Amino acid sequence: xxxxxxxxxxxAATDPSLIxxxxxxxxxxxxxxxxxxxxxxxxxxxxxxxxxxxxLDRMDIERERGITIKSQAVRMPWEVDGVTYALNMIDTPGxxxxxxxxxxxxxxxxxxxxxxxxxxGIEAQTLANLYLAIESDLNIIPVLNKIDLPNAQxxxxxxxxxxxxxxxxxxxxxxxxxxxxxxxxxxxEVIKQLPPPVGVADAPARAMIFDSVYDTYRGVVTYVxxxxxxxxxxxxxxxxxxxxxxxxxxxxVSAPNPxxxxxxxxxEVGYLITGVKDVRQSKVGDTVTNSLKPAAExxxxxxxxxxxxxxxxxxxxxxxxPALRDAxxxxxxxxxxxxxxxxxxxxxxxxxxxxxxxxxHLEITRERLEAEFNLDLISTAPNVVYEVMGEDKQLTTVxxxxxxxxxxxxxxxxxxxxxxxxAPSEFIGSVMELCQGRRGTLRGMDYLSEERVEMRYTLPLAxxxxxxxxxxxxxxxxxxxxxxxxxxxxxxxLVKVDILLQGEQVDAFSAITHRxxxxxxxxxxxxxxxxxxxxxxFEVPIQAAIGSRIIARESIRAIRKDVLAKCYGGDISRKRxxxxxxxxxxxxxxxxxxxxxxxxxxxxxxxxxEEKKK
Amino acid sequence: MSFYVHIPFCTVRCGYCDFNTYTAxxxxxxxxxxxxxxTVSQEISFARQVMDKSGLPHREIETVFFGGGTPTxxxxxxxxxxxxxxxxxxxxxxxxxxTTEANxxxxxxxxxxxxxxxxxxxxxxxxxxAVPHVLAVLERTHDPKGxxxxxxxxxxxGLQVSVDLIxxxxxxxxxxxxxxxxxxxxxxxxxxxxxxxxxxxGTKLAAQIRRGQVPNIDDDDxxxxxxxxxxMFAAAGFRWYEVSNWAxxxxxxxxxxxxxxxxxxxxxxGPGAHSHVGGLRWWNVKHPSAYQQRIDGGISPGHGRExxxxxxxxxxxxxxxxxxxxxxxxxxxxxxxxxxxxxLIADELIEPQSAFAGTIxxxxxxxxxxxxxxxxxxxx
Ligand SMILES: Nc1nc2c(ncn2[C@@H]2O[C@H](COP(=O)(O)OP(=O)(O)O)[C@@H](O)[C@H]2O)c(=O)[nH]1
Ligand SMILES: C[S@@+](CC[C@H](N)C(=O)[O-])C[C@H]1O[C@@H](n2cnc3c(N)ncnc32)[C@H](O)[C@@H]1O
Ligand code: SF4
Ligand SMILES: [Mg+2]
Numbered sequence: 001x002x003x004x005x006x007x008x009x010x011x012a013a014t015d016p017s018l019i020x021x022x023x024x025x026x027x028x029x030x031x032x033x034x035x036x037x038x039x040x041x042x043x044x045x046x047x048x049x050x051x052x053x054x055x056l057d058r059m060d061i062e063r064e065r066g067i068t069i070k071s072q073a074v075r076m077p078w079e080v081d082g083v084t085y086a087l088n089m090i091d092t093p094g095x096x097x098x099x100x101x102x103x104x105x106x107x108x109x110x111x112x113x114x115x116x117x118x119x120x121g122i123e124a125q126t127l128a129n130l131y132l133a134i135e136s137d138l139n140i141i142p143v144l145n146k147i148d149l150p151n152a153q154x155x156x157x158x159x160x161x162x163x164x165x166x167x168x169x170x171x172x173x174x175x176x177x178x179x180x181x182x183x184x185x186x187x188x189e190v191i192k193q194l195p196p197p198v199g200v201a202d203a204p205a206r207a208m209i210f211d212s213v214y215d216t217y218r219g220v221v222t223y224v225x226x227x228x229x230x231x232x233x234x235x236x237x238x239x240x241x242x243x244x245x246x247x248x249x250x251x252x253v254s255a256p257n258p259x260x261x262x263x264x265x266x267x268e269v270g271y272l273i274t275g276v277k278d279v280r281q282s283k284v285g286d287t288v289t290n291s292l293k294p295a296a297e298x299x300x301x302x303x304x305x306x307x308x309x310x311x312x313x314x315x316x317x318x319x320x321x322p323a324l325r326d327a328x329x330x331x332x333x334x335x336x337x338x339x340x341x342x343x344x345x346x347x348x349x350x351x352x353x354x355x356x357x358x359x360x361h362l363e364i365t366r367e368r369l370e371a372e373f374n375l376d377l378i379s380t381a382p383n384v385v386y387e388v389m390g391e392d393k394q395l396t397t398v399x400x401x402x403x404x405x406x407x408x409x410x411x412x413x414x415x416x417x418x419x420x421x422x423a424p425s426e427f428i429g430s431v432m433e434l435c436q437g438r439r440g441t442l443r444g445m446d447y448l449s450e451e452r453v454e455m456r457y458t459l460p461l462a463x464x465x466x467x468x469x470x471x472x473x474x475x476x477x478x479x480x481x482x483x484x485x486x487x488x489x490x491x492x493x494l495v496k497v498d499i500l501l502q503g504e505q506v507d508a509f510s511a512i513t514h515r516x517x518x519x520x521x522x523x524x525x526x527x528x529x530x531x532x533x534x535x536x537x538f539e540v541p542i543q544a545a546i547g548s549r550i551i552a553r554e555s556i557r558a559i560r561k562d563v564l565a566k567c568y569g570g571d572i573s574r575k576r577x578x579x580x581x582x583x584x585x586x587x588x589x590x591x592x593x594x595x596x597x598x599x600x601x602x603x604x605x606x607x608x609x610e611e612k613k614k
Numbered sequence: 615m616s617f618y619v620h621i622p623f624c625t626v627r628c629g630y631c632d633f634n635t636y637t638a639x640x641x642x643x644x645x646x647x648x649x650x651x652x653t654v655s656q657e658i659s660f661a662r663q664v665m666d667k668s669g670l671p672h673r674e675i676e677t678v679f680f681g682g683g684t685p686t687x688x689x690x691x692x693x694x695x696x697x698x699x700x701x702x703x704x705x706x707x708x709x710x711x712x713t714t715e716a717n718x719x720x721x722x723x724x725x726x727x728x729x730x731x732x733x734x735x736x737x738x739x740x741x742x743x744a745v746p747h748v749l750a751v752l753e754r755t756h757d758p759k760g761x762x763x764x765x766x767x768x769x770x771x772g773l774q775v776s777v778d779l780i781x782x783x784x785x786x787x788x789x790x791x792x793x794x795x796x797x798x799x800x801x802x803x804x805x806x807x808x809x810x811x812x813x814x815x816g817t818k819l820a821a822q823i824r825r826g827q828v829p830n831i832d833d834d835d836x837x838x839x840x841x842x843x844x845x846m847f848a849a850a851g852f853r854w855y856e857v858s859n860w861a862x863x864x865x866x867x868x869x870x871x872x873x874x875x876x877x878x879x880x881x882x883x884g885p886g887a888h889s890h891v892g893g894l895r896w897w898n899v900k901h902p903s904a905y906q907q908r909i910d911g912g913i914s915p916g917h918g919r920e921x922x923x924x925x926x927x928x929x930x931x932x933x934x935x936x937x938x939x940x941x942x943x944x945x946x947x948x949x950x951x952x953x954x955x956x957x958l959i960a961d962e963l964i965e966p967q968s969a970f971a972g973t974i975x976x977x978x979x980x981x982x983x984x985x986x987x988x989x990x991x992x993x994x
Contacts, residue, residue, distance in 0.1 A: 537961060537963075537983055537986055538961075557834075559833065559983070559986075560833060560834055560836075560837035560838075560982055560983070561810070561833045561834075561836050561837040561840065561982040561983065562833075562982070562983055562984070562985040562986055563857055563937075563981065563982060563983065563984035563985055564812070564985075565808075565809040565810040565812065565836075565857065565858045566809045566812065566858060567857075567858075567874075567875070567934070567937065568681075568871075568874070569618060569874045569880065569882060569888045569890065570882075570886070570887070570888040570897070572874065572888075572890075572895075572930060572934070573888070573895055573920065573922075575933065576922070576926060576929055576930050576933065579929060579933060579985070579988065579989075580926070580929065582985075582989065582994070583929075583989075583992070583994040586989075586994040
């Protein structure tokens with residue numbers, strides 16, 4: 001068994017052959033954070049006394065210290081056969097919304113620990129990240145975790161893992177992040193099995209940015225993996241995608257607290273601070289070089305983040321609009337993928353059309369806006385980006401149903417995804433039914449074992465952004481997992497359905513749907529609104545229309561009586577208080593033409609949760 | 615100034631009723647019907663002392679209303695003695711209106727005569743409906759056949775007569791309601807009150823509806839029945855002077871209730887009674903035994919009070935004055951309210967001619983949507 005390293009290798013003076021860069025790929029709750037904690041402890045970088053559970057979890061640290069120190073990469077010393085190595089453990093986001101970020105983190109590594117819960121087996125999300133890892137030529141170390149659990153089935157899942165990556169079941173390591181069993185052996189294997197990084201030491205510096213975080217005190221902290229050459233403090237560096245230059249105020253490694261160093265050499269992983277205040281000036285995937293002696297070519301692989309899903313965000317209280325703008329501005333400092341522009345809605349007032357990488361990104365952003373900035377928000381139904389060709393043969397990009405061109409439409413292009421669904425085989429039928437109902441095309445199906453099957457579908461993105469995952473879960477009693485990635489586009493028969501209240505279009509409820517589903521959307525929405533909008537003194541027709549053609553209609557009958565018939569002496573205060581309450585409730589009404597619509601009606605009509613409860 | 619006297623006793627409790635009233639069984643030992651007239655008379659004397667100390671100018675009593683409960687469960691002599699106390703402490707103004715509520719089966723020709731002789735001028739009978747199955751849902755125990763008789767007696771002894779009707783009871787058809795209205799008109803009262811049934815929380819009827827044993831009431835049904843009644847009353851020479859009240863010719867409106875709606879001052883005596891004097895509203899302890907204890911101990915029976923601020927007074931005035939046939943002066947409205955007037959005319963909620971002449975008077979549609987009109991006038 002390896003002892004704790006007696007001395008650590010010094011950053012900027014570590015031979016690449018003594019460096020190992022790896023990440024851990026795991027499904028949520030399979031124990032990545034716990035294992036990482038155990039590694040920090042085993043290598044002695046965090047003493048047992050200082051050890052708090054989930055040391056590296058950014059959110060925890062944020063909560064505790066109120067600042068953002070994201071320890072995306074930790075440098076740990078480890079000794080094997082009397083030689084001390086430097087291990088860099090690089091964190092990867094685990095969700096498909098962040099596929100691009102994942103791919104950049106993986107590109108900073110030579111190997112990956114594939115961590116799978118020995119009581120659960122592999123999940124779709126893990127498959128996706130594994131695929132990305134294999135694609136970036138990483139060496140994979142398969143590991144089963146939680147072997148201390150009484151219901152662990154290490155043999156069964158070792159078999160499954162071995163099948164999947166083509167190794168011997170006996171090569172699958174078995175650990176418990178909880179008890180520490182097998183963790184030191186795993187560290188040894190990381191050194192033995194993974195190749196050291198290679199690069200040209202005397203070439204112009206090239207380092208790849210794999211993460212970039214905004215810190216209130218230090219500005220943007222950029223995490224890099226050096227490929228060639230050396231970066232040193234006080235040098236001027238250049239971002240190769242934009243050509244902008246900055247002074248390196250500080251450079252160092254996380255161990256796991258930031259420790260400044262004399263520089264970072266070939267194969268090393270660490271952080272840079274240049275004093276910039278906005279993560280968009282230090283973009284994930286970009287190449288950093290020395291501005292006096294710049295590299296001729298970047299490392300490649302840089303892409304601008306591309307929002308996939310758009311939603312309108314509106315403050316519940318119109319006076320919060322400036323606060324919402326400030327909050328989005330602040331979030332954007334730390335989230336290069338967040339894009340937004342002001343929009344106005346007849347129904348909801350002033351707000352923003354916000355682009356997200358996916359639904360999770362949307363949810364996280366919304367939650368942060370509400371929790372960290374104390375905002376009450378209404379968000380419109382999320383929609384994807386369409387390319388619409390009108391009669392003029394011009395393609396218009398539509399990120400909001402209101403941008404859908406009027407008049408004759410020649411073609412509408414919608415984005416597609418390729419989705420991987422893992423489910424117990426007994427649910428094949430009901431998963432297929434769901435995917436067919438969502439205009440999916442089956443691309444292939446494999447049995448991972450007798451009971452578990454992997455199904456691959458091409459689906460329109462629009463069909464999965466809303467409530468697909470919830471339906472998938474409920475049809476499989478929670479057992480299915482889903483992963484997807486963008487995969488081109490197709491021409492489809494899509495139309496815009498408008499909802500009209502008393503003849504007035506309510507923009508917040510317009511939707512772009514497949515023609516076959518327009519009617520059911522119309523019936524659903526008009527029906528919902530009939531329930532949600534209180535009766536008015538006149539009849540209120542509610543219609544769903546494609547262009548000028550009405551496809552569904554409902555009406556809210558006029559209210560004929562609201563007066564309290566009897567009003568004796570003792571009733572006076574009671575009745576006044578009733579009216580005062582109505583008066584207080586009045587602020588939450590929005591006018592659509594002459595129709596008073598309670599704020600709650602908008603929220604309820606726009607939320608999918610309501611539907612599920614029924 | 616007016617006086618309200620609450621009589622908190624009934625022989626049985628009707629299923630829809632949440633008035634502050636008690637059957638003998640519910641009353642318990644702490645209070646008694648027999649001594650009630652004496653107890654409430656003490657409050658009247660106490661009222662005189664309070665009013666004297668208040669610094670408000672002394673005013674004679676213009677209207678008195680005995681309500682309940684069932685005031686006529688007490689011997690007529692008791693009611694007369696209480697009225698006598700009001701007269702001795704405050705003085706009844708000549709021509710004062712003195713009303714008592716009465717259940718049709720709780721009076722005789724003699725008791726009515728005695729009331730008349732003791733100074734009562736008016737009686738209001740709780741008829742509710744002429745249709746047996748409707749009365750059954752309401753759990754009314756009186757025999758509808760007795761109503762024309764008691765109305766006749768009251769007229770014969772020289773009392774003005776009103777009857778109370780309730781419409782929209784579960785199971786009541788439009789024809790049932792027409793029957794009740796026709797019956798009420800045929801008794802030739804001077805005044806009719808017609809109330810849409812309110813399902814009050816905590817009543818037996820509310821529970822029956824919640825459990826689905828009785829169908830729920832419906833606002834549209836109420837609206838239709840209101841329209842029918844309003845037209846039938848008008849055809850019979852009754853004029854609406856408040857949303858739920860119609861009087862035959864001039865001079866038969868209930869001046870006591872009009873005083874409530876016009877923001878007048880009144881003292882309410884008895885358990886749970888509300889008062890409004892000099893801008894202050896207060897109310898007494900609710901239970902008769904708690905009430906009796908306070909009075910016996912020489913302590914004010916007041917339990918809670920409020921002093922509505924200018925905003926609240928404005929709201930009250932608007933909600934009360936618009937209920938009246940005499941209407942609300944447009945001059946009392948603020949700028950928002952005045953701006954709403956044209957829209958109310960367009961929506962046929964108020965009478966155009968009256969508006970031109972400077973008063974908000976509700977149309978029939980407006981009476982049914984009076985709360986909406988109030989919200990528009992107060993801009994919320
Ligand atoms: N029994 C047992 N539980 C574990 C083990 N590793 C993690 N857990 C538990 O599994 C849950 C998820 O662990 P966590 O490290 O947060 O997973 P992550 O989402 O992959 O970071 C937590 O409740 C851990 O305490 C293990 O080896 N054995
Ligand atoms: C104090 S109550 C009753 C007087 C008398 N005890 C009686 O019932 O005949 C006065 C009137 O209020 C009306 N009323 C009582 N409860 C009601 C309710 N829940 N809904 C509508 N009107 C009601 C009835 O018309 C009743 O005649
Ligand atoms: S008799 Fe009148 S006060 Fe008594 S319970 Fe019936 S409705 Fe209520
Ligand atoms: Mg974790």
